Amino acid sequence: MPDAAVLSIRNVSKTFGQRRALDGVSLNATKGEMIALIGPSGSGKSTLLRSISALQTIDAGPGEIVAFDGPVQKDGKIDGNVRKTRTRIGMIFQQFNLVGRLSLFTNVALGSLGRINFWQAAFGLWPTETKQAAMAALHRFGVAEYATQRANTLSGGQQQRGAIARALVQKAKIILADEPVASLDPVSARRVMEILRELNKQDGLTVLVTLHQVDYALRYCDRVVALKAGKIVYDGPATGLKREQLIDIYGPEFEDVFWEGAPT
Template identity: 60%
Template sequence: MPQPLVEVSAVSKTYTIKADGAKPRGTLKALNNVSFTMDKPERIALIGPSGSGKSTLLRSIGGLLIDDASSGDIKVMGQAIQSKGRLAGNVRQARMNLGMIAQQFNLVGRLSLFTNAALGHLGKVNGLRGFFGLWSKDEKMAVMRALDHVGVASKANQRANTLSGGQQQRGAIARAIVQDAKVILADEPVASLDPVTARKVMELLVKVNTEDKVGVIVTLHQVDYAKRYCDRILALKDGVIVYDGPAGGLSGDKLKDIYGEEIEDAYWEGAVS
């Protein structure tokens, strides 16, 4: 049986609440005994009201949280990201299977789109060669294929900070393709985009998932986008998974229970039904 792409086992995360320059004022349990498995390349949406723990969960899977108290285990492609609440010793190796896409794109603005996408090679090449951007012919061709795959090959030589938000987000996805990531973690990837561009970016994530067989885990505030573009939904409330199932199985009554007064704000293109 193939190993799961992602395994999250009994993960909890507690933050210390501090006032500016003052002693700690208490704690906040952002995740409470969360477990799930991605057995195959699918599209999982993490949804829930503000403060539900969805971004904390995504960042924990990416091995990006090291402070405060944690417990539980996380593996990607069988390699440990977190073990008993602590970052694994080989976390950098495990992260090579993860492509990260953020709300603010995380491209280097003064560099060309080509160079930003080529940074996906860094984990696979000699450090000195990567530092100076001495890419081989095959590596350059891989970058251009990725940019073409996401529809921005014509922008390869433009500086990233001259591109639209949608073009920059496509460049970030191209970088993950160059990296040969097996799972893409996308944290609110459409929050900074207009609805038309947001739909195009979500459609691109669907394309990468279906054509390249890459798993996608995406946090979304827009419930309608989660139901439209994802196979499976994990809904969190107060740090606990309260729904884990097919997108079509999440009823309006359940959503109202999850979101409470925030329910109308959770829809971009229409009211909850």
């Protein structure tokens, strides 16, 4: 792994049946980067995040994923010691992945599971540090007043802020956000993107976020990685991504939905 990298992906492929979802993908992420992963549906964005978090295996072969100098997976096998590495990687999902019947506070406190005894959590015997961290995160993201409310009674934006708070309690150093605003209204979506940007800039967290909204990628992320048919077709500054490249990535129909102020 390069000295400055906290995440290194080398020659990673993933095949589902006859479809190659990832095709020899290589990517490094350094501490404090905020990287947007863009591309059409089926381009491999979510597959890449799920592979980084060891939620799925990559194909056997030369592919390798390393985080914080700890192996995540290699040659189609997840490393036996990956649990320690995963405690430093927070995953944010499109559908929030909160336990609906539990309170928002409990969902956020569950971020500490990698550091406390399972039975403490099962009986709600949270250490003082966890209680304080959970409430501080809820306050920070403006949802502390809903701490005792069941998660499934909250709006999508409130649940997503709870999911991000859980990653903060987890003490994650890398945030993987898979379409975190796809299910949200525009106001809630902007708030979630602002929170991710804040964690990146103020807390120094490395953030990889998959987005269908290209304008959000250009507005909030300094670096953009574009995938098409499982391959990286652009990796560089957001300011360097031009209209003709976006049309090549998404197809000629992209021109019809271009927004005001798009790159030229």
